[in-house]
Amino acid sequence: MLFRQLFDAETSTYTYLLADEATREAALIDPVLEQVERDLRLVEELGLKLTRVLETHVHADHVTGAGVLRERTGATVVASARGAPCVSRKVGHGDVVRLGGLELHVLETPGHTDDSLSYLCEGRLFTGDALLIRGTGRTDFQNGDAGQLHDSITRHLFTLPEETAVYPGHDYAGHAMSTIGEEKRHNPRLARRTRESFIAFMKGRQLPPPKKLDVAVPANRACGLGKPLLQT
Amino acid sequence: MLFRQLFDAETSTYTYLLADEATREAALIDPVLEQVERDLRLVEELGLKLTRVLETHVHADHVTGAGVLRERTGATVVASARGAPCVSRKVGHGDVVRLGGLELHVLETPGHTDDSLSYLCEGRLFTGDALLIRGTGRTDFQNGDAGQLHDSITRHLFTLPEETAVYPGHDYAGHAMSTIGEEKRHNPRLARRTRESFIAFMKGRQLPPPKKLDVAVPANRACGLGKPLLQT
Numbered sequence: 001m002l003f004r005q006l007f008d009a010e011t012s013t014y015t016y017l018l019a020d021e022a023t024r025e026a027a028l029i030d031p032v033l034e035q036v037e038r039d040l041r042l043v044e045e046l047g048l049k050l051t052r053v054l055e056t057h058v059h060a061d062h063v064t065g066a067g068v069l070r071e072r073t074g075a076t077v078v079a080s081a082r083g084a085p086c087v088s089r090k091v092g093h094g095d096v097v098r099l100g101g102l103e104l105h106v107l108e109t110p111g112h113t114d115d116s117l118s119y120l121c122e123g124r125l126f127t128g129d130a131l132l133i134r135g136t137g138r139t140d141f142q143n144g145d146a147g148q149l150h151d152s153i154t155r156h157l158f159t160l161p162e163e164t165a166v167y168p169g170h171d172y173a174g175h176a177m178s179t180i181g182e183e184k185r186h187n188p189r190l191a192r193r194t195r196e197s198f199i200a201f202m203k204g205r206q207l208p209p210p211k212k213l214d215v216a217v218p219a220n221r222a223c224g225l226g227k228p229l230l231q232t
Numbered sequence: 233m234l235f236r237q238l239f240d241a242e243t244s245t246y247t248y249l250l251a252d253e254a255t256r257e258a259a260l261i262d263p264v265l266e267q268v269e270r271d272l273r274l275v276e277e278l279g280l281k282l283t284r285v286l287e288t289h290v291h292a293d294h295v296t297g298a299g300v301l302r303e304r305t306g307a308t309v310v311a312s313a314r315g316a317p318c319v320s321r322k323v324g325h326g327d328v329v330r331l332g333g334l335e336l337h338v339l340e341t342p343g344h345t346d347d348s349l350s351y352l353c354e355g356r357l358f359t360g361d362a363l364l365i366r367g368t369g370r371t372d373f374q375n376g377d378a379g380q381l382h383d384s385i386t387r388h389l390f391t392l393p394e395e396t397a398v399y400p401g402h403d404y405a406g407h408a409m410s411t412i413g414e415e416k417r418h419n420p421r422l423a424r425r426t427r428e429s430f431i432a433f434m435k436g437r438q439l440p441p442p443k444k445l446d447v448a449v450p451a452n453r454a455c456g457l458g459k460p461l462l463q464t
Contacts (some may be wrong), residue, residue, distance in 0.1 A: 004407075004408065004409070005408045005409075006406050006407065006408070007239070007406035007407075007408065008406055008451065009241065009244075009406060012241075037404065038405060038406065042407075045414065045418045046414070065347075128302070167397075172240050173248075173270060174239035174240055174241060174270065175274075176236065176237045176238070176239070176408065177236070177237075180277070182277065185277070186277045224271065
């Protein structure tokens with residue numbers, strides 16, 4: 001499996017490139033609109049064909065490159081059935097997205113948003129904004145729910161093998177990856193804390209809304225193509 | 233082998249943590265002074281003991297955390313014999329730095345600076361500012377020499393196996409890694425260019441000096457401890 005981690009410094013967003021080294025089929029997870037040219041150049045230089053774009057959720061802090069990538073490459077845009085109406089394939093818990101001989105297993109991990117998904121592929125877990133490194137996504141907008149997020153993390157992610165590599169949607173401290181075992185032991189919001197204590201902590205936070213919330217959410221419901229579709 | 237890539241967003245600097253999973257001995261390559269607490273916390277959380285700090289060169293764009301890390305942990309600071317006088321162990325081409333059962337092989341790769349080293353460990357090559365992803369370090373200060381840099385890259389790095397993973401000292405476009413094969417084919421300064429053309433390109437660049445040059449170089453000659461030592 002070919003794997004690359006990419007970073008958008010303006011929004012501290014991680015994008016992931018995965019590919020089957022035999023068939024050269026490639027997927028991007030959570031591409032950023034402003035980085036589409038960079039990402040397409042890398043796909044081309046590596047001799048890959050982009051066939052899948054996967055979203056972990058409707059983002060509030062950056063605009064997705066999914067729609068432009070679909071237009072440019074014909075890739076299928078995959079996301080939650082609860083998320084953006086623009087996507088090509090809507091998936092839920094237990095679904096499998098095939099990429100050549102690779103399988104990306106879909107886990108529903110709501111709580112940051114109600115459409116949040118994680119994807120598991122060959123020991124690598126892409127957690128979007130559900131589980132971050134030594135942190136979690138916030139739960140105070142887009143139908144976020146702290147109790148639901150705690151359940152998603154503890155029941156669906158922390159039950160995976162300890163050595164599972166965790167690749168989040170963002171990091172703000174310069175960490176690139178973690179593992180399930182590490183987060184169980186050292187995530188200060190989750191280790192040695194009850195569900196109630198987690199909910200109280202999340203409710204007690206006083207955060208300004210994401211800078212791009214008003215722009216990003218409608219744009220991302222249209223896969224970043226700038227003409228928001230009405231939910232049907 | 234335990235491996236982590238860490239990033240300092242202010243200076244776009246990569247730091248690398250390597251460890252022998254059996255003995256728990258760990259090394260940091262190119263730590264940044266402002267990130268010492270983050271790095272020590274990670275070392276502790278992973279149950280490691282920091283025994284080596286390796287510098288690829290005397291940096292001009294950030295201050296190293298090496299001296300503070302040595303004071304805090306007793307780690308040996310390793311760098312080129314041509315570099316900072318403060319280091320604990322001075323190495324050159326062909327030397328091996330042992331880390332438990334791991335071996336870091338030293339390659340002299342001057343040209344960005346005259347003390348530039350690369351380190352090779354189990355298929356991962358840490359290139360400092362000699363070879364960057366689709367770029368190279370600059371050659372217009374600190375005894376930089378474009379012809380020498382071209383020789384270092386083409387004779388010592390591009391002769392390694394194509395699948396060797398390249399981990400640079402910086403990236404400014406959000407790339408985390410590359411491979412020797414990729415850089416041979418796609419690095420615009422090196423692929424399908426002669427040595428003379430590379431030298432002419434590097435000489436033709438009109439870049440302002442690094443922002444921290446006047447502060448960082450003397451600080452780094454003292455391993456970041458703020459009391460520059462005179463060269464003996």
